[in-house]
Amino acid sequence: MTGSSDPGPDRIPSTASEWDQVGTASDIQHPDPPQGPPARQRLHPLSPALHGAKSLVVVIAGLSWSTLSRVGFGWFVAMVIVLALGASVLAVVSWYYTGYQVVGRELRIHEGLLWRRTRAIPLERLQAVEVVRPLLAQLTGLAELRLEVVGGGKTEAPLAYLSVAEAAALRQRLLALAGDAPGAVPAAQAQPAPAGVESVPPPGRPLHSVSNRDLLISQLLTPQAFLLPFGVAFVAIQFLSEGSWSFIAVASTLTAMAGVLLQPVRRVLDDWRFQLARDGDRLRIRNGLLETRSQTVPLHRVQTVRVTWPLLWRMKGWLRLRLEVAGYAAGEADERNRPDRLLPVGDRPTGEMIVAEVLPGVALSSMPLRPPPTRARWVNPLSRQVLGAGLTEQVFAVRSGLLVRRLTIVPYARLQSVRVVQGPVQRLLGLATVHADTAGGAGAAAVDRDLADAWALAAELTARSRAARRAG
Known part of the structure; x- marks a missing residue:
C-alpha cells in the first residue's frame, strides 16, 4: 500500500510543506457580498x-419702488434682510435633503423635508442634456445640469448646482447609459471640461460659428428694434410730464426703459458666441454670454427642423434654424428656456449645410412643395401662394407664413399620428388640413x-412612417 503526501480532508497537516500546500485563510476565495445601490450624492455646498x-x-x-416710498429706506432694508435670511435658511434645508443617484439605467432625485419625494427618471427617455452656467455660477465655478425627457412639459430634473467637472462627467455618464452613443466613453474615463472653457469650441467636428456682428445686426432688423424709439419716446414723455425728478421717478423710468x-x-446675450459641432451621432451646441449653455442633442432624437425667414432678414438672405426635440421644444412657455436653437442667424448655404448634417439627404433648395388649390384663396386670400x-x-x-416665412421639415420615422381635419368653411369648399x-x-x-388630395396625402404619410420605423 503506497502512502500519499497530500493531506486528506480529515487529516491535520503535520509538516511545514503540507501547511504551504493548504494555504492560509486569506487565500480562500469568498464570493463578493451583494452590493446595494450607489450612495446618494449631494449638490455642491455653495448651492x-x-x-x-x-x-x-x-x-x-417683489417689494418694488412703491414699497420703498411708503415705508422708508431703513424699513425697506430691514424687510429685504429678513426675507433674504428666511430664503437662505430654506435654501440650506432644501440642499441638505436634496440628492441624486444613478441606479442602473435610472436617475433618482431625492428631495423634501416634511414630504419626502423621489423622482425616478428612466434614462432611455432622455432626449437632451444641457450644462448651463448663469453669471453667479460662472463666478463661483459651478454649473447646472438640465435634463430633457420624452413627454416632459418642462425641464425634468434640474440639478443646481454642481462643479463644472462633475456636471460634465455626469452628463457623459447619463448619455452613455441612455444608449445614445454606442462606444461612448465610460464615465470613469470621461475628460470633463475644466472651468472657464466657454470660449473653446465644443468637442467634435466644428460645423459653424455665428458671427457676433451678424447677431447684433439681425436683432436690429426686427420689429422690436424698430419700435424701440417709440417706446423710449413714450417713457420720456411720461417722465417729463410728471414734473418730478425724485429718486422714485428716476428708478421707475429706468425700470420701464429696461423692460x-x-x-x-x-436674445443677443443668449446667442452670443454660438458654436455648433458634430460629435459622432450627437450635436454639440455652446452659446451665451452672461449665462452659458453647453447642450448635447442626439441626432436620432430630433423630431422636426424649422426654417424661418423673417421679413427684414430676407433682404440679406438670412434665415434661422430651430430644432424640435420631444420633451421641451413646445413645452416651455418662455422662449429663453427652450434649448432648441440650431442656427440663430445665417445665410442660405450655411442653413443648407446644417440641415444636411441633421437630416442627411435633405436639401432646402429642392423641396417639391405644391400650393393648395385656387379655391383656397377664399380662406387664405393673402398667403395662398406662400402655402405649400x-x-x-x-x-x-x-x-407657411406671409411676413415671416416658415418651412417645417418632419422625418417620416418621427411621425406619431396623421389627422385630416375639416372646418365648416373648408367643408363648403371641399378642402381639408392634414396634420402630421x-x-x-x-x-x-x-x-x-383638396379633400381627395388630403386623404391621399394622409395615407401616403402613414405608409411612409410605418416603413421608416421598420427600417430604423
Missing part, C-alpha cells in the same frame, strides 16, 4: 448661497388641401 442670491433679487423686485430694451438684448406641402424620400415638408403630429407636440400641418 444654497447661489439660490439665496437669486431669492434676494426676487425679493427686491422695453430687454427682449432684443436678451410636399414629400421627399426622407421627409415631409410644409411651408410628432412626439414634440407641434409637428406640421398642410393647410387647405
Whole structure:
C-alpha cells in the first residue's frame, strides 16, 4: 500500500510543506457580498448661497419702488434682510435633503423635508442634456445640469448646482447609459471640461460659428428694434410730464426703459458666441454670454427642423434654424428656456449645410412643395401662394407664413399620428388640413388641401412612417 503526501480532508497537516500546500485563510476565495445601490450624492455646498442670491433679487423686485416710498429706506432694508435670511435658511434645508443617484439605467432625485419625494427618471427617455452656467455660477465655478425627457412639459430634473467637472462627467455618464452613443466613453474615463472653457469650441467636428456682428445686426432688423424709439419716446414723455425728478421717478423710468430694451438684448446675450459641432451621432451646441449653455442633442432624437425667414432678414438672405426635440421644444412657455436653437442667424448655404448634417439627404433648395388649390384663396386670400406641402424620400415638408416665412421639415420615422381635419368653411369648399403630429407636440400641418388630395396625402404619410420605423 503506497502512502500519499497530500493531506486528506480529515487529516491535520503535520509538516511545514503540507501547511504551504493548504494555504492560509486569506487565500480562500469568498464570493463578493451583494452590493446595494450607489450612495446618494449631494449638490455642491455653495448651492444654497447661489439660490439665496437669486431669492434676494426676487425679493427686491417683489417689494418694488412703491414699497420703498411708503415705508422708508431703513424699513425697506430691514424687510429685504429678513426675507433674504428666511430664503437662505430654506435654501440650506432644501440642499441638505436634496440628492441624486444613478441606479442602473435610472436617475433618482431625492428631495423634501416634511414630504419626502423621489423622482425616478428612466434614462432611455432622455432626449437632451444641457450644462448651463448663469453669471453667479460662472463666478463661483459651478454649473447646472438640465435634463430633457420624452413627454416632459418642462425641464425634468434640474440639478443646481454642481462643479463644472462633475456636471460634465455626469452628463457623459447619463448619455452613455441612455444608449445614445454606442462606444461612448465610460464615465470613469470621461475628460470633463475644466472651468472657464466657454470660449473653446465644443468637442467634435466644428460645423459653424455665428458671427457676433451678424447677431447684433439681425436683432436690429426686427420689429422690436424698430419700435424701440417709440417706446423710449413714450417713457420720456411720461417722465417729463410728471414734473418730478425724485429718486422714485428716476428708478421707475429706468425700470420701464429696461423692460422695453430687454427682449432684443436678451436674445443677443443668449446667442452670443454660438458654436455648433458634430460629435459622432450627437450635436454639440455652446452659446451665451452672461449665462452659458453647453447642450448635447442626439441626432436620432430630433423630431422636426424649422426654417424661418423673417421679413427684414430676407433682404440679406438670412434665415434661422430651430430644432424640435420631444420633451421641451413646445413645452416651455418662455422662449429663453427652450434649448432648441440650431442656427440663430445665417445665410442660405450655411442653413443648407446644417440641415444636411441633421437630416442627411435633405436639401432646402429642392423641396417639391405644391400650393393648395385656387379655391383656397377664399380662406387664405393673402398667403395662398406662400402655402405649400410636399414629400421627399426622407421627409415631409410644409411651408407657411406671409411676413415671416416658415418651412417645417418632419422625418417620416418621427411621425406619431396623421389627422385630416375639416372646418365648416373648408367643408363648403371641399378642402381639408392634414396634420402630421410628432412626439414634440407641434409637428406640421398642410393647410387647405383638396379633400381627395388630403386623404391621399394622409395615407401616403402613414405608409411612409410605418416603413421608416421598420427600417430604423
